[in-house]
Amino acid sequence: MPVALLAVTLGSLAVAAYALRWLLLPAWSGAPARLAEAVLGIAVLVVVSELAGSVDAFRRWTLVPALVVVAAAAAAVGWRRHSATSQAPPVGVRQGTAPVVVAAVAVTVALIDAMNSAFDGLHGGMRSFDTLWYHMPFAADFVQDASLTRLLYVGNGPTTFYPANAELVHAAGILLVGNDVLSPILNIGWLALALLAAWCIGRPTGVAPATTTAAALVAFLPVMGGAEAGTAANDIVALALLLAAVAIVISAPGSGAALFVAALAGGLAVGTRLNLWAPVLALAVLGVLTSASRIRAAAVVAAGMVVGGGFWYVRNLVEVGNPLPWFGLRIGGILTLASTSAPVDCGTTSVAHYLGDPSFVRAYIVPQLQTALGDRWWLVLGVALAGMVAGLASRRRTEVGLAAAAAVSGAAYLVTPATAGAMRAVCFGANTRFATPALALALVVLPLALAPRRRGPLAAVVVLAATMPLTIHLSFTVKAVVATIALTGTALVIGLGARRRIPRTASALTAAAVAAVAVLAWWHQERIYLQLRYTAGATSFAQPIERIAAVLRGVHGARVAVSGFYENYPFFGLELSNTVVYPAIRSGARFYPYPTCAAWLRALRAGRYDYVVTAREGGGSPPRQAAWTRAAPGAIELAASAPGTRWRGEPWSWQLFRLDRGPGVNTRAACPGGRLGPFDDPRAPPEAGAVARAGQHGRSLDCCHERGQRPTRGDGPGISARHAPTAGRFWMVRP
Numbered sequence: 150m151p152v153a154l155l156a157v158t159l160g161s162l163a164v165a166a167y168a169l170r171w172l173l174l175p176a177w178s179g180a181p182a183r184l185a186e187a188v189l190g191i192a193v194l195v196v197v198s199e200l201a202g203s204v205d206a207f208r209r210w211t212l213v214p215a216l217v218v219v220a221a222a223a224a225a226v227g228w229r230r231h232s233a234t235s236q237a238p239p240v241g242v243r244q245g246t247a248p249v250v251v252a253a254v255a256v257t258v259a260l261i262d263a264m265n266s267a268f269d270g271l272h273g274g275m276r277s278f279d280t281l282w283y284h285m286p287f288a289a290d291f292v293q294d295a296s297l298t299r300l301l302y303v304g305n306g307p308t309t310f311y312p313a314n315a316e317l318v319h320a321a322g323i324l325l326v327g328n329d330v331l332s333p334i335l336n337i338g339w340l341a342l343a344l345l346a347a348w349c350i351g352r353p354t355g356v357a358p359a360t361t362t363a364a365a366l367v368a369f370l371p372v373m374g375g376a377e378a379g380t381a382a383n384d385i386v387a388l389a390l391l392l393a394a395v396a397i398v399i400s401a402p403g404s405g406a407a408l409f410v411a412a413l414a415g416g417l418a419v420g421t422r423l424n425l426w427a428p429v430l431a432l433a434v435l436g437v438l439t440s441a442s443r444i445r446a447a448a449v450v451a452a453g454m455v456v457g458g459g460f461w462y463v464r465n466l467v468e469v470g471n472p473l474p475w476f477g478l479r480i481g482g483i484l485t486l487a488s489t490s491a492p493v494d495c496g497t498t499s500v501a502h503y504l505g506d507p508s509f510v511r512a513y514i515v516p517q518l519q520t521a522l523g524d525r526w527w528l529v530l531g532v533a534l535a536g537m538v539a540g541l542a543s544r545r546r547t548e549v550g551l552a553a554a555a556a557v558s559g560a561a562y563l564v565t566p567a568t569a570g571a572m573r574a575v576c577f578g579a580n581t582r583f584a585t586p587a588l589a590l591a592l593v594v595l596p597l598a599l600a601p602r603r604r605g606p607l608a609a610v611v612v613l614a615a616t617m618p619l620t621i622h623l624s625f626t627v628k629a630v631v632a633t634i635a636l637t638g639t640a641l642v643i644g645l646g647a648r649r650r651i652p653r654t655a656s657a658l659t660a661a662a663v664a665a666v667a668v669l670a671w672w673h674q675e676r677i678y679l680q681l682r683y684t685a686g687a688t689s690f691a692q693p694i695e696r697i698a699a700v701l702r703g704v705h706g707a708r709v710a711v712s713g714f715y716e717n718y719p720f721f722g723l724e725l726s727n728t729v730v731y732p733a734i735r736s737g738a739r740f741y742p743y744p745t746c747a748a749w750l751r752a753l754r755a756g757r758y759d760y761v762v763t764a765r766e767g768g769g770s771p772p773r774q775a776a777w778t779r780a781a782p783g784a785i786e787l788a789a790s791a792p793g794t795r796w797r798g799e800p801w802s803w804q805l806f807r808l809d810r811g812p813g814v815n816t817r818a819a820c821p822g823g824r825l826g827p828f829d830d831p832r833a834p835p836e837a838g839a840v841a842r843a844g845q846h847g848r849s850l851d852c853c854h855e856r857g858q859r860p861t862r863g864d865g866p867g868i869s870a871r872h873a874p875t876a877g878r879f880w881m882v883r884p
Contacts, residue, residue, distance in 0.1 A: 151326040152668055158213055158325055161220040166190030168220070168227035173406040181239040181349050181400040185407075187342055188393050188414045191318075192457060193219060195417065198317055199460045202297030209324050239400035242355035248610040252358030255614040256344065257637055258623060259369045263340055263378040264636075265629035270333030270379025271674060274683040274719070277380040278691050281716040283308050284381035285332065288319035289718070289725045298464050304715055304731045306490030306740045310474045312461035314420040315383035323725060330675045333379045336386070340376045343368055343389035349396035350593055351600075359596030359609035364392060366613055367589045369621050370529070372521040372581050384582045387425045390418035391586055394429070395593075398436060399547060405449055408436055412450040416457020423475075424583040427561030428590060429454070431554040439546060469738035475566075489738040495570030495580065501563040503574060514569070517578035523620025532616055533588050536595030543598050551594045558587035683719040692716045693796040696788050697762055697805045701727060708757055712742075712774045713764030713803070720762065732756060746777040747816035753781060754814055760787075764803035769793070771802045780819040783809025 166186040170177065174185055197215050201207045270276065275285065283303045290301045297317070302309050322331035343364050351360030368376040368385060377385045394414035401407035415429040433450045440446035462472035469487055471477070477488025491497070503509050518526040533555075540552025562568060562584045570576035592613065599605030683698050690698075698719035701709065708728045709720050720729045732752045734741040743749040753761065761784075765772035769792070778784055789804045 152671065154209065154213055154325045158216055158321075161213075161216040162190040162194055164220040165193045165216070165223040168223035169193075172223075172227040173410060174401070174404075177239055177400075179239075179241065180345060180352060181396070184342075184345050184349050184393055184396055184400075185410050187345070188390075188397070188410055188417070191417060192413050193223075194321060195314055195317060195420070196456060198321055199297060202291065202295070202317075203460075205294070205296045205298075207291060207295045207297060207320070207324070212321065212324060239349075240353045242353060244352075244355055244357050245606055248356075248358035248606050251607075251610045251614050252362045253637075255362050255610075255617055256365045257633060259365045259376075259617065259621075260340075260637065261625050261629050261633045262369065262621075262623040263337060263376045264633045265624050265626050266375035266378035266380075267334050267337055268379070268626065268628055268632075271330075271678050273681050274678075275329075275333050275380050276689065277374065277377070277382050278716065280381040281690075281718040283311070284316055284383065285319065285329065285718045286721070286729065287311075287313050287316040288323060288329075288332070288381070289721050291317065291320035292323050292725065293728060297460070298467070300468055302731050302733055302735070302740055303717065304711070305493045306738070307475050307492045309740070310461075310465050310469075310489060310738070312420045312423065312458060314417055314458065314461075315386040316381070319381055328675070328679065328723075329725065330678050332381055333678075336377045336380065336382070339386045339389045340368060340378065343385065343392050346389060346392035346396040347593060350392065350399055351596055353399060354597060354600040356596035356600045356606045356609060359599075359606060359613055360593045362610050362613040362617075363592035363596065364388075364589060366529070366617050366621075367585050367592060369617065369623075370522055370585070370588075371621065372579065373585065375624075383421050384585060387418045387422040388585055388589055390414045390421065391425060391428055392589065392593075394418065394432060395551065395590070398432070402439075402547075403441065405445065408440070408446060409449045409453045411436070412453025413457045414453075415450075416454035416459065418458070419454065420458025420461055424562070424565060425586060428554055428558040428586045431557040432550075435550040435554065439550070471738060474738040487738045490740050492567065495567040495576035497566040498569045498571070498574070499564050499566055500568045500574075500577065503569055504563070509574075513574045514577055517574070518581075521578040521581040523622075525616075525620045528616055529588070529620055532595065532612065533591035536593070536598065537591040539598035540591075540594035545597075548594055548597050551590055551597070555587050555590035555594065558590060559584065562587055679723065682723065690716055691797070692764070692766075693790065693794070693801050693803060694719060697803070700787060700805060701760065704760070707759040709760045709762060710753060710756060710758040711762045713766070713772050714762060730756060730758075746773075746780065746820035749774060749777045750781055750814050750816050750819060753778070753808065757810055758808055759810070761806040761808060762803070763806075764801065766799055766801055769800060769802070771804065775802075775804045777820070778804070778806050778808075781806075781808060782814055782819070785809075 163186075166189040169189045170182060170186045173189075174182070177185060193216070197219055198207060198212060201211050201215060275281070283301075283305075286303055287301060290299075291297055291313075297313075300309050318335065319329070319332050322335065323329050325331075344361055347361045347364030348357045351357035367373070368388065373384060374380065374382070377383075391414075394411040397407050397411040397414065412433065415425075415433060418425040419429050433454070437443050437446045437450060465474055466472040469489075471486040471488070474487065474489045476486075478484065478486040500514070503514060522529050537552045537555050537559075540548040540555070543549055543552075565583055567576060568580050568583055570580065596606065596609035596613070599609045602608075683702060685695060685699060692714055694714055694716050697714075701707070701720045702723050704722050704727055705724060706726045707722075708730065710730055710732050711717050711720065712731065717729050717731075721727045732743065732749070734743060743752055761774075761778045763772045763775040763778060771789075779786065785807045787805045787807050790802050794801050794803075
């Protein structure tokens with residue numbers, strides 16, 4: 150059944166994408182046509198899922214029929230409305246043999262590393278901190294709720310409001326096959342899209358091998374972790390969509406339909422990552438300014454971006470009154486846009502903040518560049534700078550525009566909050582990912598600027614290909630090599646049109662054999678994956694969650710409260726049926742921890758939790774939530790860290806409790822010392838303590854019942870847990 154549903158879904162998306170491309174860009178063929186179809190297919194999946202999720206209908210038997218209907222409608226409209234057009238097809242220049250060979254070798258070697266990372270993810274479960282912190286929890290939550298509009302708090306206020314197009318694709322995969330076995334390999338598909346887009350960027354000027362190598366160089370920088378294969382990280386997703394937007398515009402400059410599809414790709418990008426706003430807006434402005442009708446072009450670009458990425462910002466606007474809750478705004482007496490809680494991970498300090506202190510840069514910034522950009526990081530930055538300068542010095546509008554967009558993106562990166570972050574800029578290395586869009590645009594400009602020169606295409610691909618082994622450490626396994634050769638061979642057969650020279654009977658038999666092998670490989674790999682997924686020794690965690698994950702792995706349908714850990718995805722269990730929640734007090738766009746024992750115990754009771762996970766990094770004493778949880782009637786401590794436990798050099802204390810849902814709790818008797826906090830009156834709502842603290846900092850307090858506002862979804866008004874009864878009064882903090 151899962152294989153059949155997946156086949157129907159992919160078939161429907163293929164039909165819809167082909168029909169829409171036929172309707173919008175009928176003269177297109179070859180690589181540009183396939184790229185446009187990929188963007189349109191992704192947009193169809195995202196938009197249909199968003200429409201279903203906005204009415205709490207993101208379910209298997211809603212999504213699949215809806216996609217079939219959309220495919221049928223698109224095919225009918227495309228067939229009837231298409232007519233001969235004077236639109237010229239995208240120009241393609243023959244690529245030199247030597248550059249193609251150099252690029253093929255460089256890209257294939259890099260792809261082997263990506264495939265190796267994907268097999269690692271399929272062996273023991275997806276890795277990377279952000280994957281386990283919020284990427285996959287978002288996806289699992291979408292499936293559990295059948296809704297995309299509810300906010301999921303994962304211990305960090307700003308993360309709650311992130312756009313989630315990439316996570317939505319993972320959620321669709323979980324919905325179709327019943328587990329997350331597709332997720333470790335999805336980024337291979339996004340990587341392929343990035344390389345296809347890069348090829349299309351250089352195709353009109355005969356430097357496609359060099360632009361493809363440039364994209365591969367950026368995608369395989371150490372900070373991208375083997376193009377993020379084997380994880381659910383979304384930097385490669387956003388990069389692929391950005392390059393697709395550039396490629397589609399370059400393939401048909403002046404075409405309104407192409408501009409819409411490019412804007413759609415840009416919208417999908419900003420609906421994936423916030424750091425894509427700068428390059429996408431820069432490209433959008435350039436596209437509008439270079440159009441014959443600027444007003445019409447602006448409308449087309451706005452429509453494409455809203456369709457591709459507007460959903461998540463509208464959700465934020467509806468939920469908290471601010472589409473960008475990371476940034477507050479107050480215009481006295483006229484407009485107030487609430488901002489969310491301060492980040493708990495990397496703070497808000499930008500790289501630009503430290504540029505005025507050369508000694509700090511030498512001591513803390515420069516040493517991290519080698520880890521982030523490779524052994525010869527200066528070579529990567531030097532080639533990118535050369536591409537930007539060459540583009541700005543070019544006489545052709547395309548190169549100047551891309552170089553300008555790269556410069557704007559680079560400047561935006563420097564002032565983006567959290568690009569350095571935390572004490573001694575400890576987040577700088579990991580957050581150089583935010584600079585990859587600027588690097589990609591600058592690197593693809595270099596071959597475009599060298600294209601008019603006689604040896605330019607070959608020189609560009611040689612420089613870029615040589616930079617890869619000088620900066621990047623690659624890993625290989627036999628399985629990864631075989632899989633890469635098979636995939637690249639198939640891509641070359643399709644891309645070069647060799648299939649057309651194969652008899653139809655032989656082609657059909659080959660396709661059937663490949664499909665059969667793929668299904669068998671699927672069943673085999675799925676069985677292995679589910680056996681080893683997040684088991685002891687199979688995955689290395691950044692936090693000491695291994696024993697807790699082992700206990701919760703076999704638990705089904707439980708509600709789990711978490712405090713102190715961020716790698717929470719393994720707590721969802723093998724079947725992704727556990728509901729994992731960070732109990733917190735929500736007031737508008739802000740989140741507060743429960744300040745007292747009584748408030749914490751009432752939140753656990755209201756949330757109907759079966760398990761509680763508490764943890765604390767640093768110091769030797771257990772977290773206060775652990776002592777509070779022990780006071781709950783019927784609480785059983787299933788596991789706990791030994792005194793003096795250290796993980797990766799840091800002291801940790803953690804505990805796992807099983808709760809009894811039966812009896813209520815007398816907070817006056819249960820809490821340590823039997824004392825109540827200043828706002829722990831049993832009749833007061835649990836969030837009152839945090840609201841009182843907010844009031845002490847100069848904010849006024851309003852009760853929603855008195856002001857006609859409705860409580861938000863939660864396990865109590867204003868509480869972040871889901872699917873639980875509400876009671877009492879809801880207090881809002883008004884700045």
